[in-house]
Amino acid sequence: MGEKMSKEHKKEIVDVKALIDGQGLSRYQWLVLFFCFSILALDGFDTAAIGYVAPALVAEWGIGRPSLAPVLSAALFGLAFGAMAAGPSADRFGRKNILVLSTLLFAVFSLLTAYASDVSSLVVLRFLTGLGLGAAMPNAVTLMAEMAPASRRSFVVNAVYVGFPLGAAGGGFVSAWVIPHHGWQGVFLLGGILPLFLLPFMIRHLPESVVYMTAKRYPLEKIRNVLERICQHDLSQVKEFVLGELQAKGKTEKSALGLILSKPFLLATMMLWVTYFMGLLIFYLLTNWMPLMMKDAGFSIEKAAVLTALFPLGGGIGTLVSGVLMDKFNPGRVLSMVYVLAAILLIAVGQSMDSIVLFSVLVFLAGVMVTGAQASLPSLAAPLYPTQGRATGIAWMLGVGRFGGIVGALLGGVLLGMKLPFSQILILLAIPAGMAMLCLWILSMKTGRATQEDAGTGQALGGVATK
Numbered sequence: 001m002g003e004k005m006s007k008e009h010k011k012e013i014v015d016v017k018a019l020i021d022g023q024g025l026s027r028y029q030w031l032v033l034f035f036c037f038s039i040l041a042l043d044g045f046d047t048a049a050i051g052y053v054a055p056a057l058v059a060e061w062g063i064g065r066p067s068l069a070p071v072l073s074a075a076l077f078g079l080a081f082g083a084m085a086a087g088p089s090a091d092r093f094g095r096k097n098i099l100v101l102s103t104l105l106f107a108v109f110s111l112l113t114a115y116a117s118d119v120s121s122l123v124v125l126r127f128l129t130g131l132g133l134g135a136a137m138p139n140a141v142t143l144m145a146e147m148a149p150a151s152r153r154s155f156v157v158n159a160v161y162v163g164f165p166l167g168a169a170g171g172g173f174v175s176a177w178v179i180p181h182h183g184w185q186g187v188f189l190l191g192g193i194l195p196l197f198l199l200p201f202m203i204r205h206l207p208e209s210v211v212y213m214t215a216k217r218y219p220l221e222k223i224r225n226v227l228e229r230i231c232q233h234d235l236s237q238v239k240e241f242v243l244g245e246l247q248a249k250g251k252t253e254k255s256a257l258g259l260i261l262s263k264p265f266l267l268a269t270m271m272l273w274v275t276y277f278m279g280l281l282i283f284y285l286l287t288n289w290m291p292l293m294m295k296d297a298g299f300s301i302e303k304a305a306v307l308t309a310l311f312p313l314g315g316g317i318g319t320l321v322s323g324v325l326m327d328k329f330n331p332g333r334v335l336s337m338v339y340v341l342a343a344i345l346l347i348a349v350g351q352s353m354d355s356i357v358l359f360s361v362l363v364f365l366a367g368v369m370v371t372g373a374q375a376s377l378p379s380l381a382a383p384l385y386p387t388q389g390r391a392t393g394i395a396w397m398l399g400v401g402r403f404g405g406i407v408g409a410l411l412g413g414v415l416l417g418m419k420l421p422f423s424q425i426l427i428l429l430a431i432p433a434g435m436a437m438l439c440l441w442i443l444s445m446k447t448g449r450a451t452q453e454d455a456g457t458g459q460a461l462g463g464v465a466t467k
Contacts, residue, residue: 078130087395318372
């Protein structure tokens with residue numbers, strides 16, 4: 001391998017993606033992973049925060065639970081629109097630029113949320129915070145996907161995405177301590193201060209995607225500087241960096257959105273949208289409303305927050321294990337089986353209310369499946385699209401899927417208003433889990449028949465062909 005790499009570096013024209021794919025992960029790539037992981041952890045913390053502070057808001061402001069539904073869904077609308085705007089913007093202006101801007105946006109508005117004085121102002125501020133949160137996630141995932149070797153891509157992207165459920169889970173544990181000492185406002189102050197602290201380091205040390213820079217014909221030296229840090233070799237003899245996918249397929253005249261909705265990618269795009277929609281419906285219904293469900297069952301606010309935090313916490317394990325399996329087997333089939341287990345476990349959780357120990361274990365395991373499968377979808381989506389549409393493909397999957405989270409947040413209020421038992425609500429949630437499984441199975445059947453003519457081109461969805 002070393003001799004092969006040396007010969008590669010002596011070439012005057014080098015395929016950037018082939019160079020990255022031909023080696024393992026360097027320290028520099030691990031640094032990029034750290035930054036992207038941290039951004040998603042802060043994203044998860046802030047996104048889930050409103051669910052954890054909901055019982056305190058009800059008590060302090062003396063409002064009814066139906067009044068909270070717009071608050072719980074406001075950030076999700078922002079997440080959806082933020083993601084859908086950020087994808088095409090990142091494909092035009094760069095992954096890093098949009099990532100830095102979106103992190104600044106959600107940090108500032110999270111701080112301002114701490115000073116909300118009524119439901120109306122809280123709704124507006126959560127929507128504006130959501131715009132930044134929604135824009136940050138797809139760009140962090142896209143940047144990491146383009147910096148990782150193909151043989152480790154699913155694991156590495158999933159490792160980044162683990163930050164989101166861990167951040168969401170951490171929000172529960174942090175809220176259990178912060179709220180009694182500093183009120184619900186302290187949760188949002190912390191959610192704004194932490195990303196502001198991270199920003200200067202991101203601006204200084206986080207690179208632009210070298211694949212993106214090559215596609216956009218950035219100056220040779222900028223591309224070379226990043227590549228030399230990745231592969232740890234002298235590339236001074238290289239006169240031109242290229243992308244094989246652009247040479248093989250030529251430049252597309254379509255917009256990024258038109259590309260992902262064109263005939264070669266339409267089925268994959270639709271299946272990913274439906275799957276992400278269903279997964280977030282489950283996730284946000286449970287994370288937003290479980291604290292109140294637990295409180296109704298007799299638990300304190302602190303204990304309800306901790307028990308709810310077990311659900312996204314389990315996703316960290318599920319995401320990493322899914323990433324390993326996706327690098328070895330057909331990714332779509334792996335995730336479809338995970339959703340089957342998720343449906344079974346959701347039903348089991350509802351039947352275990354009599355035992356707090358069993359209930360806690362099953363909530364954790366359900367989170368392993370639901371959150372793990374959901375967090376793995378960006379790594380499934382990344383290789384489906386070529387560079388000029390990748391950020392848009394991932395971002396629109398996240399954006400359209402966010403409406404599932406909105407439906408989940410609103411549906412939870414409706415189901416609680418109907419006074420349905422918790423066990424029946426969980427049985428109903430097995431339905432969207434089954435639909436997600438079916439979409440992924442259809443996608444895996446399609447990609448299983450595809451030929452992998454050129455890995456990374458996205459042609460015939462070859463990036464997820466059966467291995």
